[in-house]
Amino acid sequence: MANRTPLYEMHGALNARMFEFGGWEMPLWYTSIVDEHMTVRNAVGIFDASHMGKLLISGKECVKDFQSLVTRKLEKYAPGRCVYAHLLDGEGRIIDDMIITMISSDRLFVVCNAATRGKVVDWISSNSPRFDLKDVTMEYCCLAIQGPRMVELLDAVLDKSKDPSPLDMRRYHACLTKLTLPRASREKMDEFSWARGIAIGFDSPGIPAVVSRTGYTGEDGIEIFAMREDTLQVWKSLLELGKTHGMKPIGLGARDTLRLEMCYLLSGHDFDGSQTPLEADAEFAIDWDHEFVGKERLEEQKRSGGYRRLVAFESVGKGIPREGYRLLSSSGKIIGSVTSGTMSPMLKVGIGMGYVPEEFSKPGTEIAYSVGEKSIAARIVKKPFLKKR
Known part of the structure; x- marks a missing residue:
């Protein structure tokens, strides 16, 4: 049986289309992939990434x-x-x-x-027994808040009494802080004791959380790691506060198209243990x-x-590349296969990634991908498809 995040029932209440991903029942979309994609690019979205x-x-x-x-x-x-x-x-x-x-x-x-x-x-565990490893996947949630309006939304939620505040962090930094929301759990997050840390009075109101300036979309954003018992409270509060900022819940379908526009790797697709x-x-x-x-x-x-390279390409002809489609040289020779592909909601063109021999990896190289007996012209392009914003 697939695992479920603490928000499984909430996703159902929001009419999410559910599917199994990585051993978890997760939302694929709530409205549509394109609508949710553009919400993150233009406003702000919230993802359940607790899987x-x-x-x-x-x-x-x-x-x-x-x-x-x-x-x-x-x-x-x-x-x-x-x-x-x-x-x-x-x-x-x-x-x-x-x-x-x-x-x-x-x-x-x-x-x-x-x-x-x-x-x-x-x-x-089998390669370095000299340290302790604890799997806390089921103990903590992960909620990702991504989009250009992220800062104005979270300004009302994150504890700014400490210096620096979480919103002062540069990208790829994290801190232990509090969300100024009512708590469901009375547990302390003692496992996250920071050397440079932020002293938190856990008896005072608020939800303790690790907040990192990270994401999988190319937009400014944070990821919130809080106790499992606090997940629903954080999600509902952020969605309510986010209404005036254009926030919507975002499924894994848009998460995939967002990351592909940035050429971020997807496990099991762009690498599968053989690259x-x-x-x-x-x-x-x-x-x-x-x-x-x-x-x-x-x-x-x-x-x-002389090794193969993972390249980015975009359609020249009309078509959408999909995983598994064959990649062809301009002469029609099979040179690889598509590992990720979609229609870019931002660029309005088919985009994809795949492995090709080194001689075909230079940006500007003309290639094609096959859809059954039909081939669609494409061109190798420089990564990423969109600049990080």
């Missing part, structure tokens, strides 16, 4: 130990920083991508993908100045070159 895996790593040397498993040198990042990283197998292939939040010198908070959570937990970060065009997520599982194979691949 994402949430792990706590702790131990005296956990930062050094954990960084030996991932592509980032974590010890160079201060508490409060959020770091995008890849977890690799011994052959340098991506097991999962994740956001690692530096809580303190002996504690990390890891957000991984829902479908790969079990694999991630097993791999970490390396170099092939996935994610060398930016590698800190080469530390040792980690899979590094030797990546160095060998980088020296040798």
